[in-house]
Amino acid sequence: MSLERRQFLKIMGTTAAGAGMLGAFRFLEKGEATQILGSGNPNQKWVFLVNTYNCVGCGMCVRACKLENEIPYNAPVSRTWVERYVELNSGKVLADSPMAARDGFTADNPMGKTVNPADITKAFFVPKLCNQCEKPPCVQNCPVGATFSTKEGIVLVDRTWCIGCGYCIMSCPYGVRFFHPVYHVAEKCTWCYHRITKGLKPACVFACPFGARQIGNPQDLNDPVTKTIATQRVAVLKDEYGTKPQVFYLGLDRIVR
């Protein structure tokens, strides 16, 4: 087969253009990325501690979260919520969280039922929020890289980049993610990233009068939260999923889902 001059030039041209294109495949390399993205503070990570014994179910945390983070107040979605668990002598468990407990629990009516106090074996409140997993399935699943972990371990969503496919919402074992009713993109708890990066407490921690919610730095061994997690009997939700959740609970029970 003999190549004509014309054909040869065509092939060479295409190859050159193709090689040029390959450059566009390039991602930032690790060192390069660290340089541009910033290495963060290696001594700063975040961890959350929930003391369920102290939770009274007033819902001030949920109210504060919605107002702080501009989640439409009357929409039935929330970044954080409080669940009520009531176990009866019969073994039956009543669990509810009306309107994410935005208005607290003002009556003894779990799931709309009246219960006789004498029938209750145990009953308590469990605040829920994003676990900021060390191995976040939502980050792994995002087809467009719109959600990512910061160096301090907080998982954020890029609102300009999210395509609203909902994979992350499906993949979160804790049901923490939802569609933002206004922006129509995936929305999640950020542990108030804008507050903790300024040395403030997350809105829910700030709003809790009873210290049921606390945040700390696991890299700092003198941090009271880190000490509690290290020395007390704490548990995490759905450990078996292998997501390495970073919210630790005091007083968790098997009836908590």
Added chain:
Amino acid sequence: MSHVWRPLYVVLGIVAAILIARFFVVPPQFGVWERGYMYGWHNKAAETWWANFRVGYKGREYCKDCHPDNYNKIMASPHKIIECEDCHGPAIGHPDNPPKLEIIKSRLLCLRCHTKLPYPTSLRSQLPGFLNPDEHNPGIECVSCHDPHSPVLGGK
């Protein structure tokens, strides 16, 4: 032979167009750091955006100078553990805009904590309150008798 090559050129053209588009569309601060392609995605621009989100709740020290009465009263009462903004909403902009913060006089505000729920292992069962709030002055706002900033009647 050219009829064989032509579809290939079309495909190459499309690939080229996509790559060129990608070059312009992907944000410059998007990349992958140490944790690799599974968990290591990162966009510095989005991180900065979230870090710059406005802070709504200010804390009670902010109220102190302008509302010293309320501040001093509540700090001397059993309600000192409750932040002002829990009841009055975030103070962002106040007093310029909004000039006044929300005041909730509903009984339901107080009953968030003062309906006694008989839940043995929860702190809730230890707060002062009423198993049946309808037996404690029903129909009257709590604040017409109790000052929320100093709720104990007859002193304190």
